[in-house]
Amino acid sequence: MRGPLIRGNGWKWLLCAPALTVLLLAASGPLLIVLVYSFLSPGNMGGVVWEFSTEGWFRVFFRRDIFEPDLVTLNHAHLTVFWRSIWLSFQTTLICALLGFPTAWFIATRPPNTRTVWLFLITIPFWTNLLIRTFAIQEVIRNNGTINTVLLRLGVIDSPIQMMFTDFAVLLGMAYVFLPLMVLPLYAAMDKMDFRLVEAGYDLYASRLMVLWHVILPQVKPGFIAGSILVFIPAIGAYVTPRVLGGGRTMMLGNLIALQFGQGRNWPLGAALAMLMLIVVVGALIVYLRALGRMEGERRG
């Protein structure tokens, strides 16, 4: 602290330099290359040709007729994937909020010594492998999986319910995988909550619903917003869950991007799609930060 090796702030940069080099080389730098590639022409066998082109971005939303290149229509296949991504991510967030709020409340109202245990139970799935958890869900819902086997044995159904490779499977998988991300910030908000206000609400003859709506919810709102962002962003970026649980017809944006670097082989289009995903994610983050700033302002004002 006192008497650093190098005067001024240079030593701080020096200490950060190795980490920043790796990050620039293997995280931020490649992102810039993606941006550049989205404005190039596709090569024949994947890769790119170094010619400027906006065709990649054009194809994100539109398609040209094979025989008449001037005939332009909306690319409905892509729009369907965008819509499914946003809609499934929104539903995932909603399910996580509906299950997460009571769960976080349950944990926050336990006695302090058992609270740690419950919290630990929520954190474990968060740190265990996402692929394994997706595999676990697959085991439960596949045609000869747990649910179908039990229902068949009980005679409730005659033939297995097809759950795998549907939007439902993807939704269930994502809600399952991302739920802890909603519970943790909600719990953090409830932990800081002033329970005397809740008591005051009841003392003034407010019903449970009124207390919930007017006293509790405003106080845990920051947790809700943080949780929603934490669930929504990885849901929009999901790749593994829809790949394993969904089929070719339940693709999400992440799978569409990957396709352009595999069999589809249109790298500029893939790069443009990846940039689009990044724009959506950054947009969501900005909305979050603004909401946070507004709440800070309200608290001060």
Place this chain on the structure above:
Amino acid sequence: MAEKSYSVRRIPGFGAVAVFTFAMLYLPIVILVLFSFNAGPSQSVWEGFSLHWYEAAFQNRQVRDVSIRSLWLAATAASIATVLATLAALGTTRGGRFPGQTIIYALINQPLMVPEIVTGIALLIFVAAIKVQTGYTGMGYLVMAHTAFCIPFAYLPIRARLETLDAALESAAADLYASPVQAFVHITLPLLVPGIVAGFMLGFVISLDTVVITEFVKSAGQDTLPTYMLGQLRRTVTPEMNAIATLFLALSLLIVTAFFLVTRTRGR
């Protein structure tokens, strides 16, 4: 009073939803683990206890190879990331705010905010270009990618620990004519050890968990355990996969528990 505060905290139905949530979180995993011990080839019809599938997993050469590669990669990437993150944490927490700090924070946290699939294809493009230029197809790319991805996770607990350390201790060392390096080695580093251990463990778990980035960066024959599993899941799987998943799960659980124990001693 005690009775009253209890009723104030109770909202009817919430307990039931919470129980449902915990059941939903754990039942699939319990079923997965249970059927790894199944004698038969089914993952839903119990045919008796057996360690047969664990034996099969251990004798499966490919599984052994990818497991060793995963552990090696996680250990290497987490070690490098922890060293780099420790240096960066020292640079960003000591001596007050400075211009450019926001940029450093943004760069360090960037892998957390960008979806893995975007980072994955970005690295695919980048690595493809380097491969054409240099012809190198070794593990270096994976180590680099995993290290970058582990840095923000390793950085978090180390910075948190540094912030709770009493800066007066370092000042005292400086007053007693310790050089900055001496002060670091004798005062800061020993106190920082729990943070560094936690950072390493977090980085290790994250590297083990990473599947998307590996999938796009790996060259032929560089499958890790997660990418191997991802490839197998599309086929008809036997409880051998459950056995592999269970072992993997046990390892993660062990590290996470250790992480909690290490970080809990923070206040003392």
